Amino acid sequence: MNTYEPPIFELSGTGKIGANLPALDVPEAALPQELLRDDDLQGMPELSETEVTRHFTRISQRNFCIDTGMYPLGSCTMKYNPKVHEEAARLPGFAQAHPLQDPEQAQGALQLMYELQSYLAELSGFDQVSLQPAAGAQGEFSGILVFRAYHRDRGDDQRTEILVPDSAHGTNPATAAMVGMRVVEVKSGPRGNCNLEDLKSKLSPRTAGLMLTNPNTLGLFEENIQEIARLVHEAGGLMYGDGANFNAILGIVKPREVGFDFMHYNLHKTFTTPHGGGGPGSGAVGCTEALAPYLPGSIVVKQGERYELRQPERSIGRVKSFWGNFGMLVRAWTYIRTLGAAGLKEVSENAVLNANYLRVKLQPVYPVAYDRTCMHEVVLKGQLRQAPEARTLDIAKRLIDYGFHPPTVYFPISVPEALMIEPTETETKRNMDAFVDAMITIAQEAAEDMSILRNAPTTAAVRRLDEVGAARRPILKYDRAKFRELRREAPEATPDDQLERPTY
Amino acid sequence: MSHYISNTDQDRRAMLDAIGASNIAELFEVVPEEVRFPHVELPPPLSEAELLRELNRLAGRNANTQTHRVFLGAGAYNHFVPTAVDALLRRAEFYTAYTPYQPEISQGTLQAIFEYQTLICALTGMDAANASHYDGATAMAEAAVMALNSTRNKHSIVVAPTVHPQYRMVLRSYLQGLGIKIVGDEDPAASLEDVLAQVDSSTAALIVQTPDFLGQIHDLKPLAERVHAAGGLLIAQVDPVALGLFQTPGAAGADIVTAEGQSLGIPLGFGGPYLGIFACKEQYIRRMPGRLAGATTDLDGQVGYVLTLQTREQHIRREKATSNICTNQGLMMLASTIHMCLLGKHGLRHVARLCYHRAHYAAAEIARLPGYELVTPEPFFKEFAVRAPRPVAEINRALAQRGIIGGYDLKADYPQLGDAMLLCVTEMNTKADIDALVAALKELA
Numbered sequence: 001m002n003t004y005e006p007p008i009f010e011l012s013g014t015g016k017i018g019a020n021l022p023a024l025d026v027p028e029a030a031l032p033q034e035l036l037r038d039d040d041l042q043g044m045p046e047l048s049e050t051e052v053t054r055h056f057t058r059i060s061q062r063n064f065c066i067d068t069g070m071y072p073l074g075s076c077t078m079k080y081n082p083k084v085h086e087e088a089a090r091l092p093g094f095a096q097a098h099p100l101q102d103p104e105q106a107q108g109a110l111q112l113m114y115e116l117q118s119y120l121a122e123l124s125g126f127d128q129v130s131l132q133p134a135a136g137a138q139g140e141f142s143g144i145l146v147f148r149a150y151h152r153d154r155g156d157d158q159r160t161e162i163l164v165p166d167s168a169h170g171t172n173p174a175t176a177a178m179v180g181m182r183v184v185e186v187k188s189g190p191r192g193n194c195n196l197e198d199l200k201s202k203l204s205p206r207t208a209g210l211m212l213t214n215p216n217t218l219g220l221f222e223e224n225i226q227e228i229a230r231l232v233h234e235a236g237g238l239m240y241g242d243g244a245n246f247n248a249i250l251g252i253v254k255p256r257e258v259g260f261d262f263m264h265y266n267l268h269k270t271f272t273t274p275h276g277g278g279g280p281g282s283g284a285v286g287c288t289e290a291l292a293p294y295l296p297g298s299i300v301v302k303q304g305e306r307y308e309l310r311q312p313e314r315s316i317g318r319v320k321s322f323w324g325n326f327g328m329l330v331r332a333w334t335y336i337r338t339l340g341a342a343g344l345k346e347v348s349e350n351a352v353l354n355a356n357y358l359r360v361k362l363q364p365v366y367p368v369a370y371d372r373t374c375m376h377e378v379v380l381k382g383q384l385r386q387a388p389e390a391r392t393l394d395i396a397k398r399l400i401d402y403g404f405h406p407p408t409v410y411f412p413i414s415v416p417e418a419l420m421i422e423p424t425e426t427e428t429k430r431n432m433d434a435f436v437d438a439m440i441t442i443a444q445e446a447a448e449d450m451s452i453l454r455n456a457p458t459t460a461a462v463r464r465l466d467e468v469g470a471a472r473r474p475i476l477k478y479d480r481a482k483f484r485e486l487r488r489e490a491p492e493a494t495p496d497d498q499l500e501r502p503t504y
Numbered sequence: 505m506s507h508y509i510s511n512t513d514q515d516r517r518a519m520l521d522a523i524g525a526s527n528i529a530e531l532f533e534v535v536p537e538e539v540r541f542p543h544v545e546l547p548p549p550l551s552e553a554e555l556l557r558e559l560n561r562l563a564g565r566n567a568n569t570q571t572h573r574v575f576l577g578a579g580a581y582n583h584f585v586p587t588a589v590d591a592l593l594r595r596a597e598f599y600t601a602y603t604p605y606q607p608e609i610s611q612g613t614l615q616a617i618f619e620y621q622t623l624i625c626a627l628t629g630m631d632a633a634n635a636s637h638y639d640g641a642t643a644m645a646e647a648a649v650m651a652l653n654s655t656r657n658k659h660s661i662v663v664a665p666t667v668h669p670q671y672r673m674v675l676r677s678y679l680q681g682l683g684i685k686i687v688g689d690e691d692p693a694a695s696l697e698d699v700l701a702q703v704d705s706s707t708a709a710l711i712v713q714t715p716d717f718l719g720q721i722h723d724l725k726p727l728a729e730r731v732h733a734a735g736g737l738l739i740a741q742v743d744p745v746a747l748g749l750f751q752t753p754g755a756a757g758a759d760i761v762t763a764e765g766q767s768l769g770i771p772l773g774f775g776g777p778y779l780g781i782f783a784c785k786e787q788y789i790r791r792m793p794g795r796l797a798g799a800t801t802d803l804d805g806q807v808g809y810v811l812t813l814q815t816r817e818q819h820i821r822r823e824k825a826t827s828n829i830c831t832n833q834g835l836m837m838l839a840s841t842i843h844m845c846l847l848g849k850h851g852l853r854h855v856a857r858l859c860y861h862r863a864h865y866a867a868a869e870i871a872r873l874p875g876y877e878l879v880t881p882e883p884f885f886k887e888f889a890v891r892a893p894r895p896v897a898e899i900n901r902a903l904a905q906r907g908i909i910g911g912y913d914l915k916a917d918y919p920q921l922g923d924a925m926l927l928c929v930t931e932m933n934t935k936a937d938i939d940a941l942v943a944a945l946k947e948l949a
Binding site for chain 2: 004005007008009012015016017018019020021022024025026027028029031032034035036037038039040041042043044045046047049052053055056057059060061062063064065066067068071073076078079080081082084086087088089090091092093094095096097098099100101102105106107108109111112119122123125134135136137138140141144145148164169170171173174175176177178179180181183220221223225226249251252253254257258266268274275276277278279280281283296316317318319320321322323324325326327328330334336337338339340341342343344345346347349350352353354356357359360361373396397400405406408409411425426427428429455457460461462463464465466467469470471474475476477478482483486487489
């Protein structure tokens with residue numbers, strides 16, 4: 001177990017610096033005294049490079065990551081991050097180029113963007129791609145703005161409703177609301193798909209579009225996808241594809257061909273740019289020819305042998321400064337060029353095979369939310385017949401003791417006690433078997449003695465944290481006095497020798 | 505089979521047997537047959553050696569800070585990044601981790617966020633900061649949304665024309681569905697006094713940038729007083745590097761502070777990924793979009809960190825959330841945290857001084873040249889606008905031939921300035937670099 005690492009502010013000591021900076025080599029100019037800060041940068045630490053390096057190395061060791069173990073976070077798609085990507089993105093011609101330099105002096109970067117646009121378009125069947133959105137949620141935001149602009153241009157001003165299935169990511173309804181749309185929820189049917197009757201009852205001349213994740217957030221392919229698209233289009237609405245689960249269908253089906261009009265690609269999921277502890281992501285968007293004039297700018301176009309940046313003529317505007325998260329684009333381009341069309345198809349085949357393997361191995365112990373072939377992820381319920389008091393959260397925390405990152409818990413919210421597992425194509429059968437063993441052992445432990453689960457984790461850097469207290473009295477920045485108080489008020493601990501630890 | 509996939513054919517056979525399928529294709533039978541397994545036309549796969557050759561070829565076609573002396577800023581800055589920043593960033597425990605949903609095994613990320621929040625508060629003089637937005641522009645736009653949600657019956661945002669032109673475009677994108685009026689920047693030549701005249705009882709927020717897009721530093725105090733008197737909030741868009749030397753927006757009375765954090769440890773990267781800094785006064789914390797880390801204790805009484813106040817966020821509030829931000833700029837947040845810790849109190853002040861004095865030296869030398877005129881009034885920080893004797897594009901082309909990336913052409917955004925260029929000088933531009941620029945500009949007059 002790792003030892004406690006104090007906040008870096010407690011390591012600070014007067015007069016130290018951790019960077020070797022140049023000396024002033026020009027005459028000093030007069031400073032506007034009345035505008036200078038007068039607090040001596042109070043609160044900024046003073047540390048050597050050695051101390052800073054040790055501090056951040058130590059805290060890094062208190063993190064679980066994909067390079068240390070299986071990370072079956074459903075919907076987040078935690079697959080291996082290829083190392084060549086990191087070298088590629090750091091080439092000086094990419095990492096040290098200014099976004100506003102003359103395009104004539106950035107032709108390599110623009111060519112890479114142009115090619116990536118065309119690869120993403122080809123994989124999804126769309127006509128045009130914009131790489132500007134910085135994350136999936138921003139891709140969604142762009143898409144709903146595009147829908148709004150498209151309808152308005154046709155005089156269809158009354159289309160102010162966005163339909164969103166109850167199993168959708170929280171970003172979908174939040175996005176629609178941000179654009180000023182009314183969110184109308186569509187129920188899931190008994191097989192985990194969009195309920196067609198409910199959908200029909202909610203379609204109207206007010207429908208701007210349907211936001212659909214396919215495969216959906218239950219890990220299931222929409223059986224009636226073509227029928228859904230037909231109904232939405234007949235009602236005058238548009239089909240938005242949340243591309244969070246694109247990893248399951250590379251080379252299997254092109255979203256455009258089943259009726260989507262617009263989608264976003266999470267490059268950090270499907271195209272394996274690293275998640276970085278929460279970002280950066282990249283939420284490139286693709287669409288049909290009819291919607292292309294509205295895309296957020298800028299898009300790279302080719303004029304003869306020259307690449308140029310251009311804002312589409314009826315663009316909804318920019319959603320970010322400059323040209324998108326370019327460093328992520330380099331990594332995604334590298335991934336696609338490494339694998340090619342056949343390699344990408346293998347990705348989806350293996351992702352789906354792995355998920356179905358876990359489904360059948362875990363099904364005897366953990367109820368499956370929907371008993372059918374899944375795509376790249378499977379949703380189980382943390383409800384154990386032999387231990388009814390067990391909760392998904394307890395199962396998740398105990399998994400940590402067995403060396404696994406827990407799956408996504410309590411999502412989708414339409415499934416009680418949901419445990420959403422996505423092994424990804426890069427996971428090995430050997431690891432998945434070990435994961436299955438751990439899950440089965442936990443179920444046995446729950447039946448014998450729930451306190452084993454309730455006390456978990458026991459092997460992590462910290463034990464279960466008081467999240468309620470953190471929200472009730474938020475401490476959002478370091479303060480010496482508040483930290484002292486925190487320690488004093490902490491609850492009595494279970495003596496260490498009474499904790500159940502797993503035996504490997 | 506790709507070298508990223510670890511299962512053998514035998515493993516796959518065993519898994520298929522367990523599933524009860526005869527082959528992998530069978531798993532996709534739910535996909536309508538007529539669209540299943542389409543033809544996908546992509547270039548053939550490359551070996552790693554071929555790939556690196558092609559990447560080097562593409563990268564080699566871009567001018568950059570190692571091939572050119574860069575005097576271009578305009579929202580993306582060439583600042584020094586200590587080597588230790590990237591060395592630590594490349595630890596797999598940081599860059600291959602996900603959002604810290606399970607705090608017990610994500611203490612590294614959570615502690616870094618907590619320290620980042622503390623550093624941003626110290627730098628800006630504000631009470632609370634979140635775990636970052638996509639970039640400075642989106643942070644500013646979301647600040648406007650937050651101001652609208654924090655004030656009553658207000659339906660307009662006043663924005664100065666000296667706010668970064670691209671940021672103002674993003675602001676308009678973000679608010680276009682909400683029926684909000686954006687005023688103040690219709691005339692690119694409008695002064696801050698003209699802009700203030702538009703603040704009235706319908707104003708949810710006044711947005712001002714300092715140093716502004718043309719480089720000038722503004723005193724935020726009188727602006728805060730004016731907008732507060734009208735019942736609105738002051739949103740200050742700032743340069744975090746300037747805060748090493750100049751008045752904090754917190755001390756001046758700003759309610760929300762946003763900034764582009766790229767200057768703090770993040771390479772130019774052809775425009776991204778960058779870092780949106782977002783901080784506010786205490787009373788607005790529960791309306792702040794994005795993630796927050798808070799300190800708490802575990803069952804043993806040990807201090808630890810968790811994501812907190814999550815009920816504000818989209819995964820709980822769904823359509824009632826006021827922002828959809830989910831993935832943020834976690835790794836960039838970490839870079840700037842490490843950067844600020846390395847520079848510390850003394851380094852941050854020193855870098856600000858280097859920028860200020862070198863920029864003033866460059867401005868004075870250029871202003872002395874026949875045909876050139878300094879346009880940005882004092883006080884300015886590291887950027888300044890210069891009226892030039894010839895079209896800026898022409899000058900820049902000639903500078904490029906001399907290994908110099910010149911300034912930003914202001915003509916499209918600020919036509920009243922005529923042929924003017926925005927130049928940027930940082931601690932990366934030595935006196936020798938500046939002298940080379942001045943000599944080249946003299947030749948081109």
